[in-house]
Amino acid sequence: xxxxxxxxxxxxxxxxxxxxxxxxxxxxxxxxxxxxxxxxxxxxxxxxxxxxxxxxxxxxxxxxxxxxxxxxxxxxxxxxxxxxxxxxxxxxxxxxxxxxxxxxxxxxxxxxxxxxxxxxxxxxxxxxxxxxxxxxxxxxxxxxxxxxxxxxxxxxxxxxxxxxxxxxxxxxxxxxxxxx
Amino acid sequence: xxxxxxxxxxxxxxxxxxxxxxxxxxxxxxxxxxxxxxxxxxxxxxxxxxxxxxxxxxxxxxxxxxxxxxxxxxxxxxxxxxxxxxxxxxxxxxxxxxxxxxxxxxxxxxxxxxxxxxxxxxxxxxxxxxxxxxxxxxxxxxxxxxxxxxxxxxxxxxxxxxxxxxxxxxxxxxxxxxxxxxxxxxxxxxxxxxxxxxxxxxxxxxxxxxxxxxxxxxxxxxxxxxxxxxxxxxxxxxxxxxxxxxxxxxxxxxxxxxxxxxxxxxxxxxxxxxxxxxxxxxxxxxxxxxxxxxxxx
Numbered sequence: 001x002x003x004x005x006x007x008x009x010x011x012x013x014x015x016x017x018x019x020x021x022x023x024x025x026x027x028x029x030x031x032x033x034x035x036x037x038x039x040x041x042x043x044x045x046x047x048x049x050x051x052x053x054x055x056x057x058x059x060x061x062x063x064x065x066x067x068x069x070x071x072x073x074x075x076x077x078x079x080x081x082x083x084x085x086x087x088x089x090x091x092x093x094x095x096x097x098x099x100x101x102x103x104x105x106x107x108x109x110x111x112x113x114x115x116x117x118x119x120x121x122x123x124x125x126x127x128x129x130x131x132x133x134x135x136x137x138x139x140x141x142x143x144x145x146x147x148x149x150x151x152x153x154x155x156x157x158x159x160x161x162x163x164x165x166x167x168x169x170x171x172x173x174x175x176x177x178x179x180x
Numbered sequence: 181x182x183x184x185x186x187x188x189x190x191x192x193x194x195x196x197x198x199x200x201x202x203x204x205x206x207x208x209x210x211x212x213x214x215x216x217x218x219x220x221x222x223x224x225x226x227x228x229x230x231x232x233x234x235x236x237x238x239x240x241x242x243x244x245x246x247x248x249x250x251x252x253x254x255x256x257x258x259x260x261x262x263x264x265x266x267x268x269x270x271x272x273x274x275x276x277x278x279x280x281x282x283x284x285x286x287x288x289x290x291x292x293x294x295x296x297x298x299x300x301x302x303x304x305x306x307x308x309x310x311x312x313x314x315x316x317x318x319x320x321x322x323x324x325x326x327x328x329x330x331x332x333x334x335x336x337x338x339x340x341x342x343x344x345x346x347x348x349x350x351x352x353x354x355x356x357x358x359x360x361x362x363x364x365x366x367x368x369x370x371x372x373x374x375x376x377x378x379x380x381x382x383x384x385x386x387x388x389x390x391x392x393x394x395x396x397x398x399x400x401x402x403x404x405x406x407x408x409x410x411x412x413x414x415x416x417x418x419x420x421x422x423x424x425x426x427x428x429x430x431x432x433x434x435x436x437x438x439x440x441x442x443x444x445x446x447x448x449x450x451x452x453x454x455x456x457x458x459x460x461x462x463x464x465x466x467x468x469x470x471x472x473x474x475x476x477x
Contacts, residue, residue: 026209030451032436043440044341044449046427049278051337051344053449062445065387066211068380068453075210076384109404121403122395152215154398156388163387 023063026073033063065161079147080160084140088170088177095175098168105164105172110155114179122154129179139173214391215398216382221365221374221463226413230400232257233413239471240264254401254408262418262474272350272422272473275343279351282344286334295330296323296352303355307470308362311459313369320373322458323349324420324430325450341449346420346428353420356470361417365463377460380453381412386444392457416458416465422475431458 023035032042032055041058066076099107100116111126112119119125141148144159158164164172219225226233235246236259246252247260260266286292297314298306310323317329324340327348331338338345365374382393395409402409419431426437432449435457439446447453 028447030447030453032446032448041445043446044433044436046341046343046346046429046433048343048427051331051339051342053339053342058440058446060443062387062440062443065443065445066209066385067445067447068383068385068439068457069447070376070452073209076212076389078210118406119403120405122399122409151212154214154390154394156390161387161389 024074027063028067028069028071028073030069030071031063031067077157077160079151080145080157081148082141082144082159084137084173086136088136088174090167090170090172090174092171092175092178094168095171095173098164098172099175104168105158107172126176126179129176131180134177136173136177139176140169143169143172212384212389213379213382214384214393216379216393217397219378219460219464222466223361223414223464223468225464226411229397229413230411232411236414239469254410257410257414258476259414261476262471266474268475270422270473270475271424271427272475275347275420275422275428276350276354276473278344279347279349282338283348283351286331286336286348292330292334295333296326303352305356305359307349307353307356308359311363311370311373311455311462319452320369320455320459322431322450322455323352324432325455327352328450339449341430341433343428346430346433349430350420350428350472353470353472357472358469360467360469361462361465363459363462363466365459370459373456373459374463376453377456377458380457381460386439386442388443390442390444392438412461413464414468416462417468417470418472418474420472422473424475424477431461 032044033040034042034055034057037057039057039059039061041060041062042055043058045054045056047054066072066074098105099113102109107113107126108116108119110120110122111124112121113126142155143164145157146153146155147157156163159166159169220228223233232255235255236242236257239259239262242256242260242265244265246256247265253260283292293303296306297309297312307323310326311320313319314321314326321329324345327345328338328340331345331348338348363370365371380392382391382397384391384394392412395404396412400409400411416431419429419434421429421434423429426433429437430449432451432454435454436446436449
């Protein structure tokens with residue numbers, strides 16, 4: 001029995017470090033993940049009349065951002081100040097698609113934008129945004145990381161947290177600055 | 181420089197976090213808190229929060245006109261989905277029947293119910309007193325965690341969050357129907373769990389850097405597209421719930437769904453963080469009656 005236990009422990013010791021290497025140090029042990037899966041993050045599936053909970057890959061790998069686990073020792077990403085390199089070179093039409101798409105900008109979840117029948121009201125209305133006369137750099141920073149202007153903002157830091165890439169951010173700025 | 185005594189005082193007193201926007205202890209990982217506030221651990225605390233409690237205080241006297249009004253329905257805190265307003269037969273009823281069958285087969289020797297903490301009153305009131313501190317586990321546990329634990333002692337796998345587990349929880353909860361939730365968070369491990377849960381509720385996480393509180397405290401009543409954000413008060417009294425999209429759902433599975441929807445890596449059901457949040461949310465339902473089975477979209 002004791003031998004069996006030793007073998008099991010040695011087995012664990014061989015397996016665990018290999019898994020740990022795949023995750024950043026401090027990643028919590030109570031997160032719903034399968035490190036063998038490409039997207040790692042799992043979502044549960046409740047199977048009727050079963051005592052077991054099934055897990056399947058989630059739509060997105062969410063392991064690189066912090067969790068609510070007490071075991072999570074990684075730092076959250078701090079507010080980041082950026083400089084916009086001119087010219088803007090953004091495409092307003094692409095920007096519109098990004099703003100409306102739930103899986104990308106999803107700006108309409110919180111903001112009012114032209115052409116959306118069910119706008120959110122958590123953030124300000126962005127109708128006629130051009131009339132605000134904001135600089136491109138100011139708008140770029142607002143989307144990249146709005147915490148620079150308001151540490152308590154609820155607006156996600158799209159640049160700092162890698163939700164959108166630089167060109168997508170430029171497209172969004174171009175879209176907003178063209179809303180007459 | 182802080183001297184040792186001052187530092188110990190600060191560490192011993194989590195209230196200091198109230199005054200700091202960010203958790204900045206040298207050895208702690210960097211976290212941002214979204215404007216923590218104090219909470220009355222009772223459903224009546226909503227009067228000084230969203231002030232909608234008066235509309236959903238009595239489930240048998242909901243205003244049908246409000247339920248049908250797109251600008252007002254959110255003030256009923258979805259209680260129009262609960263009995264007696266909602267008289268529909270739905271998956272929750274079938275789950276409860278299944279839970280009864282599973283419970284009876286587990287409890288042939290009565291040891292299962294005893295393990296869950298049932299006394300002379302049997303299952304009556306059991307759900308209304310969970311989560312609780314379980315001395316033999318040395319930690320605070322929710323009802324679903326205890327069902328998994330006690331079923332295992334009977335040699336049965338009933339994983340936290342599984343259909344069978346939630347079905348048994350639902351059957352047990354049905355014996356508390358109409359009884360107000362009553363958990364004590366004024367001292368000991370339950371107080372600590374409540375306090376951790378309160379801070380977790382305000383802790384930002386995930387790709388969008390949201391805390392639960394970012395929406396459910398600081399933007400209650402506002403629109404997220406077609407949905408209005410509701411109060412966290414009085415929300416823990418109807419779990420496990422039949423979800424028309426997800427079958428049977430325990431409170432911890434609901435948290436997983438919240439996290440996936442907001443782009444945060446979910447934790448496992450029964451994790452300490454989710455249990456702390458469960459204690460916090462359940463305390464905000466103190467005094468509000470259990471009503472099962474019920475459904476949500």
